Amino acid sequence: MSGLTFWAVNSIQEDARLNDTRFGRDLGLLLAANATPLIADEDIAGLTRFSYRFYRSTSSVRYLLYADTEGEIYLGIPFSQSEVRNSLTIQRRIQLPPDYLRQGDRPYVRQHLTPAGLVTDVFVPLFQNDRYLGVLAIGTNPSPAVVASSGLTRDVTIAVFITIWVMVIVGAVFNALIITRPIRELVEGVRSIASGNFKQRIDLPPSGELGELIASFNDMAEQLEGYAAQNIDELTSEKAKLETLVSTIADGALLLDADLNLVLVNPAAIRIFGWEGRSLKGDDVIDHLPSPLAQELHDPLKAIANGDREAVELRLTLPERSNRTVRILVSNVLDTARANVKGIAVTVQDITREVELNEAKSQFISNVSHELRTPLFNIKSFIETLHDYGDDLSEEERREFLSTANHETDRLTRLVNDVLDPSWLESNRRYNFEGIDLVQPIEQTLRTYQLNAREKGIELRSEIARDLPAVRANYDLLLQVFANLVGNALKFTASGGCVAMRAYLVGQPLRTEAVNHSEIVSSLPNIRIEINDTGIGIDAEDQEAIFDRFFRVENRVHTLEGTGLGLSIVRNIVEKHQSRIHLISEVGIGTTFWFDLPIYQPEEAIAAPAKPEAITATNGTEVSVSTG
Numbered sequence: 001m002s003g004l005t006f007w008a009v010n011s012i013q014e015d016a017r018l019n020d021t022r023f024g025r026d027l028g029l030l031l032a033a034n035a036t037p038l039i040a041d042e043d044i045a046g047l048t049r050f051s052y053r054f055y056r057s058t059s060s061v062r063y064l065l066y067a068d069t070e071g072e073i074y075l076g077i078p079f080s081q082s083e084v085r086n087s088l089t090i091q092r093r094i095q096l097p098p099d100y101l102r103q104g105d106r107p108y109v110r111q112h113l114t115p116a117g118l119v120t121d122v123f124v125p126l127f128q129n130d131r132y133l134g135v136l137a138i139g140t141n142p143s144p145a146v147v148a149s150s151g152l153t154r155d156v157t158i159a160v161f162i163t164i165w166v167m168v169i170v171g172a173v174f175n176a177l178i179i180t181r182p183i184r185e186l187v188e189g190v191r192s193i194a195s196g197n198f199k200q201r202i203d204l205p206p207s208g209e210l211g212e213l214i215a216s217f218n219d220m221a222e223q224l225e226g227y228a229a230q231n232i233d234e235l236t237s238e239k240a241k242l243e244t245l246v247s248t249i250a251d252g253a254l255l256l257d258a259d260l261n262l263v264l265v266n267p268a269a270i271r272i273f274g275w276e277g278r279s280l281k282g283d284d285v286i287d288h289l290p291s292p293l294a295q296e297l298h299d300p301l302k303a304i305a306n307g308d309r310e311a312v313e314l315r316l317t318l319p320e321r322s323n324r325t326v327r328i329l330v331s332n333v334l335d336t337a338r339a340n341v342k343g344i345a346v347t348v349q350d351i352t353r354e355v356e357l358n359e360a361k362s363q364f365i366s367n368v369s370h371e372l373r374t375p376l377f378n379i380k381s382f383i384e385t386l387h388d389y390g391d392d393l394s395e396e397e398r399r400e401f402l403s404t405a406n407h408e409t410d411r412l413t414r415l416v417n418d419v420l421d422p423s424w425l426e427s428n429r430r431y432n433f434e435g436i437d438l439v440q441p442i443e444q445t446l447r448t449y450q451l452n453a454r455e456k457g458i459e460l461r462s463e464i465a466r467d468l469p470a471v472r473a474n475y476d477l478l479l480q481v482f483a484n485l486v487g488n489a490l491k492f493t494a495s496g497g498c499v500a501m502r503a504y505l506v507g508q509p510l511r512t513e514a515v516n517h518s519e520i521v522s523s524l525p526n527i528r529i530e531i532n533d534t535g536i537g538i539d540a541e542d543q544e545a546i547f548d549r550f551f552r553v554e555n556r557v558h559t560l561e562g563t564g565l566g567l568s569i570v571r572n573i574v575e576k577h578q579s580r581i582h583l584i585s586e587v588g589i590g591t592t593f594w595f596d597l598p599i600y601q602p603e604e605a606i607a608a609p610a611k612p613e614a615i616t617a618t619n620g621t622e623v624s625v626s627t628g
Contacts, residue, residue, distance in 0.1 A: 001160070001164050005157055005160045005161070009153050009154075009156075021111070021120055021122075023140065024109060024138065024140040025107045025122055027058075027060070027061070027122070027138065028122035028123075028136060028138045031054060031124075031138060032124040032126055032136050034050060035047055035051065036133065039066070039126060039134065040128040040133060044074070044075065047075060048077075051064050051066075051075070055077045059141070060141050061140055061141075062119055062139035062140060062141055063077065063078065063137075063138070063139040064076065064136075064139075065077075065094065065138075066134060066135075066136055067093070067094045067134050067135050067137065068133075069132055069133070071093045071094045071095065071096060071135070072092070073092040073093060073094060076092075094123075094137055096108070096123060096135065107123060107124045108122070108123040109121070109122050117141070118141075119140070120141075120142065121137065121139050122137070122138045122140065123135055123136070123137050124137075124138070182214060185202050186202060186213065186214060189201075189202050190217075193220075193221055193224065196228075198228045199221075200221055201221060202217055247266050249266065249268060250268060250350075251268055251348060251349045251350075252266060252268040252270075252271075252273070252348030252349075252350070253266040253268065253345075253346070253348070254269055254347075254348070255333075255343060255344075256285055256301075257342075257343050257344075258342065258344075259284075260284055260285055260286065260301055260302075260305060260344070261282055261284055262280045262282065262283055262284075262285050262288075263343065265280050265281070268348070268350075269348050272321070272324070272348055272350050273289065273290065273321070285346075286298055286301070290318050290320045292316060292318060292319070292320075293314075296316060296328075300312040300314075304330060304332050306341075307332075307341050310332055311330060311332070312328075313327070313328065313329050314327070314328040315328070315351070316328075324350060325350075325352045326350055326351065326352075327349040328348055328349075329346070329347040329349070330344060330345070330347075331344070331345050332344055332345075333345055374483055376412065378405075378408045378449075379405050379408045379409060379412070381452070382402075382451065383405055386401050386402070386405075400447070403447075404448060407448075408448065431474045431576060433472050433577075434474075434475075435471070435600035436470055436472075436473045437468075437470050438464065438529065440475075441478050441479045442462050444479065445479065445482040445483055445486055445501070446460055446461075446486075446501065448483065449483075449487065449490060456490060456493075458490060458498065458499060459499070460486075460490075460500075461498070461499075461500050461501075462500070463501070463502040463503075464502070464503045464504075465503060465504040465505065468504070468505070468527060469599045470600040471597040471598065471599060472598050472600045472601075473597055474576075474577075477573045477576065478573075480573060481570050481574065484566040484569060485531040486499060486501065486531060487566070488567070489533035489535060489591070492533065492535035492591075493534060493535035494535070494536075497533065497534040497535060498532075498533070499531070499532070499533045499534075500530075500531075500532045501531055502529070502530040502532065503528070503530075504527065504528060505528075506526045506527070506528050506596060525599045526596035527596065527599060528594055529595060529597065530592055530593070531594075532592040534589070534590040536587065536588065537586050537590060537591055538585040538587070539587055543583060543585060546583065547567045547568055547571040548568060570593075574595050578598070579596050579597060581593060581594075582594050582595065
């Protein structure tokens with residue numbers, strides 16, 4: 001209706017303007033036809049009289065202007081330049097459009113608004129015998145009928161607009177109150193139900209079909225609320241079961257969303273990574289992981305989140321968590337259609353104990369292979385000697401060889417029994433410590449290695465102070481330490497050298513001519529045991545690592561073979577005796593290993609075997625000298 005009204009008003013006003021301009025054009029043509037001969041004869045006075053009479057004869061003419069071919073005005077009514085003659089002359093010109101003369105003898109019409117109202121300007125070119133004489137400009141007032149019609153049209157238009165918009169507003173209010181509000185309430189109710197709020201109700205007076213729809217909606221919401229209440233207990237129970245399961249499993253569990261933000265973290269993961277007291281949910285998991293693990297997981301997590309990979313498995317050690325070793329299993333979580341990645345599941349397994357057990361197993365195998373080889377070699381050596389040279393040996397020597405082989409067999413039996421005992425693998429195994437007379441294990445060790453020493457031309461001797469009290473030790477472990485240290489000394493000592501075993505009270509050191517003899521004095525009631533050789537010695541750079549597993553000095557000289565386990569075993573055994581193994585060495589001169597053992601308390605003492613007869617060594621010190 002607004003469009004139709006505008007079209008009608010514009011049509012009426014356009015028609016009125018056409019009628020008005022047509023009147024002005026006709027009036028201009030009539031005036032030009034009478035004025036052209038006067039202008040051609042240059043009768044300005046006659047032209048003035050005629051124009052003035054014409055101007056006075058009608059109230060429709062606002063002005064009359066005559067201009068020459070250059071557009072300069074030479075006559076104007078009601079004002080004429082010829083009537084102004086003073087010292088100041090005003091020159092006026094008519095500014096016409098550039099294409100004005102292209103219209104030929106047709107008038108040029110336009111309208112413009114002045115303070116006195118709308119004026120129609122008519123410009124009529126003046127021609128006499130095809131000679132252009134100038135232009136006539138006539139301004140006419142609009143017709144009173146046109147003005148009245150235009151006012152009436154404006155009033156009608158305003159009235160129509162007001163009527164239309166009043167009707168629109170009334171219709172909008174009616175629509176909002178009667179139709180739109182119930183529908184809006186119903187839409188909001190459906191959205192609330194879709195979001196899970198089954199308590200939503202629409203409280204509007206039911207009327208008509210909308211009222212039936214609202215009533216049906218409220219019934220549906222009530223039924224959904226009943227179903228939700230029935231299922232909440234089951235869902236809560238299942239959720240509690242799952243949370244309990246996740247929280248009680250020994251492995252760490254992390255659940256991430258597609259943006260790698262933490263959604264779920266179980267207590268095991270918090271304990272493994274040391275996240276106690278942190279607020280983790282919603283944070284980027286990379287910001288909280290230990291640095292090595294964050295670097296390893298960054299690219300795989302991005303690839304899984306982007307759908308480029310499905311799963312990944314990593315294993316690494318975390319220095320920040322006391323060198324714990326963990327296995328990380330990462331897999332994607334897909335939607336029900338198994339098309340899009342909804343999240344990432346991360347399982348963290350602390351395999352530190354597993355790694356330690358594997359290492360203990362390897363160490364166990366290495367130790368067993370090393371320790372079983374020594375008594376087997378000694379037994380074989382003495383039996384081969386008896387087999388090959390039995391007739392050349394005295395009865396006493398044969399008995400001594402058989403006794404040594406028997407002792408080594410007993411030792412081998414004890415080692416095998418230890419191997420068969422599963423508790424041997426446990427690092428906290430408890431050993432039986434008792435009072436041990438050092439003479440017995442030292443002499444047994446010397447007897448065991450005397451054949452090897454003779455073959456290599458090495459002097460093997462013992463230097464034991466008189467009346468030494470018993471020490472608190474385990475006999476088999478102590479014998480194992482002596483065997484390893486003496487065996488190494490013989491291995492690295494050339495022919496003509498000497499290997500000596502010493503035992504003395506720490507406060508009363510035994511003084512001999514042996515090199516590098518330690519004279520460290522302590523007030524503690526300990527007995528010091530030394531194994532000294534005149535072998536190749538150990539470089540200072542090797543002395544710090546000499547007790548590490550699989551470290552061998554021969555790695556540098558490339559002349560001897562070995563597993564590099566002997567001194568590691570020695571250190572472990574000495575530490576089980578609450579002591580420490582030390583060494584003093586110089587390349588080309590020799591090496592001395594020594595450690596202290598506590599004296600066995602008298603109330604715990606057991607009957608000790610009789611000590612061998614003490615004799616005086618060449619330096620005047622009383623020692624007990626064994627064979628060799």
